[in-house]
């Protein structure tokens with residue numbers, strides 16, 4: 027096994043693999059991408075694969091626009107396949123207070139060059155006949171939104187990184203990051219020690235576990251998210267706009283001739299990864315269909331198809347939520363050479379091309395190409411949060427993913 031590396035990336039999910047790819051693509055050498063399981067096998071392939079361009083901040087809109095462009099050019103850039111569809115989306119408000127959010131979204135989106143407009147519920151029904159206008163107060167159409175095959179992203183970035191010279195080490199668990207006098211000196215793995223001055227903790231649901239083995243605290247919560255894929259349905263064309271119902275936090279998109287749909291429920295399950303044991307994999311996460319059926323009933327007037335369509339696949343994963351709903355990307359002041367790429371907030375796969383690129387530049391050049399202060403690990407003062415507060419705020423961020431008030 028390799029014994030020395032310039033950069034050691036822990037975790038070959040979307041965030042870690044994208045970081046490794048954008049490190050080696052401009053020429054960095056000695057990059058190692060380590061995963062305790064198969065490459066791209068944990069939460070990333072289980073995502074919905076939706077790209078949402080209208081975000082709450084200008085920074086996030088700038089980043090997601092960059093990411094969407096890279097998703098379109100993925101094959102050109104990495105040499106690997108990625109199926110994607112620019113279907114657009116319909117964001118649906120059912121309550122008066124959410125109409126104001128839609129109006130704000132339209133203004134912000136237009137100002138930042140997005141193809142957004144408010145349309146009538148009847149026009150929305152014409153664009154996607156599965157969405158009934160009954161009980162709909164306002165709809166925003168977003169022409170820039172797209173979806174992609176989630177299973178291809180992490181694997182594609184990792185294979186692309188390998189082709190540019192990165193070393194992939196699947197089935198290798200990092201047991202400890204080595205830190206001496208406040209500086210990273212390498213990692214200990216179940217296959218031996220790798221020396222190196224820079225480590226990226228992109229361990230997804232296990233990010234905290236990797237950091238806390240060294241006493242580095244990071245405020246994120248591993249949180250369940252699950253979805254259904256239905257059997258093929260007449261009329262479920264691949265180019266139908268995706269639908270998001272704001273207050274119910276239900277999303278739907280076309281998938282292989284049927285529909286894929288999920289929800290950000292009121293009371294999500296949080297996981298202490300340590301308590302699940304060393305061999306736990308994301309596929310072992312218990313699923314709970316009752317949650318999805320409860321929310322299908324909530325939106326039965328707008329999306330009656332959800333209660334009727336038969337389910338072909340039920341899958342779930344464990345993204346990480348933060349207290350402010352923002353990702354955690356960049357160095358930590360707690361140890362020189364220790365970087366994070368985590369806090370995905372259930373949207374880390376779509377943004378991974380932009381965050382991976384920005385983090386790679388931060389590592390190679392010492393500063394990020396754009397100001398990422400709102401995402402920096404340094405925004406959390408040590409000990410400035412309690413576990414209870416973190417969970418309470420993470421729960422709120424999760425449930426209010428679509429900006430519903």
Ligand SMILES: Cc1cc2nc3c(=O)[nH]c(=O)nc-3n(C[C@H](O)[C@H](O)[C@H](O)COP(=O)(O)OP(=O)(O)OC[C@H]3O[C@@H](n4cnc5c(N)ncnc54)[C@H](O)[C@@H]3O)c2cc1C
Nearest residue numbers: 037039041062069070074076200230343370373374375376
């Ligand atoms: C149902 C569902 C729907 C979603 N929908 C969307 C969506 O529409 N759009 C979107 O952008 N995102 C979506 N997401 C979120 C998306 O899946 C995540 O943001 C993204 O996959 C996070 O990637 P990651 O690299 O952080 O995690 P992972 O893919 O889990 O990768 C982390 C890797 O770290 C490895 N690892 C952990 N510990 C160690 C160790 N000690 N040593 C070595 N390796 C280690 C793991 O084996 C794993 O492979 C969804 C998620 C789910 C579950």
